[in-house]
Amino acid sequence: MKAKEQVILVARKNPQEQEERFQSSLEELQSLTETANGEVCKVITQNRDRVHPATYLGQGKLEEIKIAADEIDADLVIFNDELSPGQLRNITDRIERRVIDRSQLILDIFAGRARTKEGKLQVELAQLQYLLPRLAGQGTELSRLGGGIGTRGPGETKLETDRRHIQRRIDDIKTRLNTVVKQREQYRKRRKENMAFQIAIVGYTNAGKSTFFNRVTESESFEEDLLFATLDPLTRQMSLPSGFQALISDTVGFIQDLPTTLIAAFRSTLEEVTEADFIIHMVDASHPDHIQQERTVLHLLEELEAGHLPILTVYNKKDLLNDDFIPNIHPSLTVSVHDRIDIKRILDKVEVVLKEEWYEYDLFLPASDGKLLQQFKKYSMITSLQFLEDKEGYALHGFIHPEHPLRHQIL
Template sequence: MKEQVVLVARRDPAQQEERFTSSLQELKSLTETAGGEVCKVMIQKRERIHPATYIGEGKLSEIKEEIDESEAEIVVYNDELSPGQLRNISDRLERRVIDRSQLILDIFASRARTKEGKLQVELAQLQYLLPRLAGQGTELSRLGGGIGTRGPGETKLESDRRHIQRRIDDIKRRLQTVVKQRNQYRKRREDNYAFQIAIVGYTNAGKSTFFNKVTDSDSFEEDLLFATLDPLTRQVSLPSGFKALISDTVGFIQDLPTTLIAAFRSTLEEVTEADFIIHMVDASHPDHEEQEKTVGKLLRDLQADHLPTLTVYNKKDLLRDDFIPSTFPSLSVSVHDRIDIKRILDKVEEVLKEEWYEYSLFIPASQGKRLQQFKSGSIVTTIKFHEDREGYALHGYIHPEHPLKNKILQ
């Protein structure tokens, strides 16, 4: 039996209706991903947030009647509540009240797989909870497991601030060690010059499905928000034989809590280290343009918006009308179609050729290792064997900063 949830949202009269509807729909999906069932949505049109109760007193009484009648166990607010608001609303409604940030943190807690992922979730949860500890007595006594309670757990939350602060400091220290290890790994990758492709996009756009198809991997793939949390990296061969590393990243989302942006910097660091970005968009989503903008803004925040990017409009099989892309270069595909997967990889090479250094080169047949280096380290478009000269004539494209480029110019 799923937990019954009432959603509460404030509609600012100045806000666009589509944006509001999309945000509310996202909250529904988040609730379902966390294992809840939405039984009622309560909306109040209101210009300003009530400092004590977020929405007006009258609406709060209405919500109380509704949850008593429907026997809902949890109330989820579509915004981040201040510690005072959280306390006041909980006292009035006598139910577990969580806000959008806590709900997202909860999903992240159930999704984290690696040691680092788990530490980062716990850090974000504790940083979120620390200012909200005062007056959480009644609320904590109602923590019986379920949505909003995964992660640090009841006993840790009931202990004093000093204990939590010590735990935060401890996690930060442990994460620094992990970051050092990651940097050493990244340095090794750079020394071996590995070309990095990062798949980014809104949550549930089809990134993991595409990643699995091109790498024959079994990354967690489900029709849920935030299915992927820990960054995964695998090797992939492009059609020319060029070898690259491809990373699947956590899904982006509107109004991601600030504690999470800070905590999951490392998940998104794969994007800042990338040489190329595949931006996956769910073309069938009614609000796909807004989602595209959200990702664009986050890429700017990460200072990754200068990287060569291919926008892939996915789920074309679900489209009823003609689709007009708003970004170039782009492709419309279904990542479940093998032919479309090949089209994406061909297009990646096409975009790279426009950016890269074009070369023609002769390699003697005796230099097999060097020939192999060019085959896997660059995009070779033609290769011909000349019997009279006993060697291969290559034509292709190479990254301007690739160490092999110097060997062409010698």
């Protein structure tokens, strides 16, 4: 394994910002750096009302960063906010070290994680859109795209400094992505025509979504204690306790201050969420800033116009809690997704929430109508099924989506 890069983190604290929120953002930056195989040697912060337009921080603070970088022979300095192209250039000149910002760091991690063709294209698009305005004046510096944090890319190893070349590549990727989006729309249309019920798991990065997904679908998606372990959306079939069949999708983890180029690039990945019928929102209950993380996810759901969907909040990692935990959203459960009993509790609760939303029915089907019986078993939640010998048929009691075509079979 290659040696970790020695990194200095730099953050500006606005005096109006809550200390807890600031610390949480710094810890997140540290986790992101470690995920990208960097080792944080020093953290330098400054209380400052306004950002310096040319150098982000004041001259004295930049001098302090340069001295610290020289002392520990740092490879890289990472700023917690997005820097303008001018700021990035000026800071690099002053401290004579490689400098990247939070956005570039996140893009870098995404570049290392993308597995599918679509994921790789989306990351490359986001990286190029981030890079384009930062080309002016960088000249030979682009040769630094050869190695180290903030320089990985799923596309070409060496980007020409020619803006036209990058613009052409951006246009090319957009065209290819449009084709992929159309294919995805076809799949979704087919799923809708089959009236497949879709559940999407959403949540902050590293909340336990993939672990839960693997337990309920018995599949092997990538799960690790890392930020952004899942990038490409996976969809699998699963059964709820009543036998009702559903499709479940694992989605990319959300994060505060996600680079705008990435939100745009991953729109189609997150569209799985907008097509869902039900959302399981996974929260790491043991995280000190879990309330802020919850808000970040709910805000993004609103932006994706998925805020109206039925949602179950699952507070995960109860095994790591020391105090009594009080959920602040309902309906909710507090669980550990490593516990089989808790997995069943989640699935039971999904059915409870659905029953409140769905149409309750009683129905008699003659034994000769086996095909229709199978359809009701597949597309509705049957809570009671009895064979009545005297009537030679089945008495069903259950719940069905109010807009499902089978609803018309119920008198």
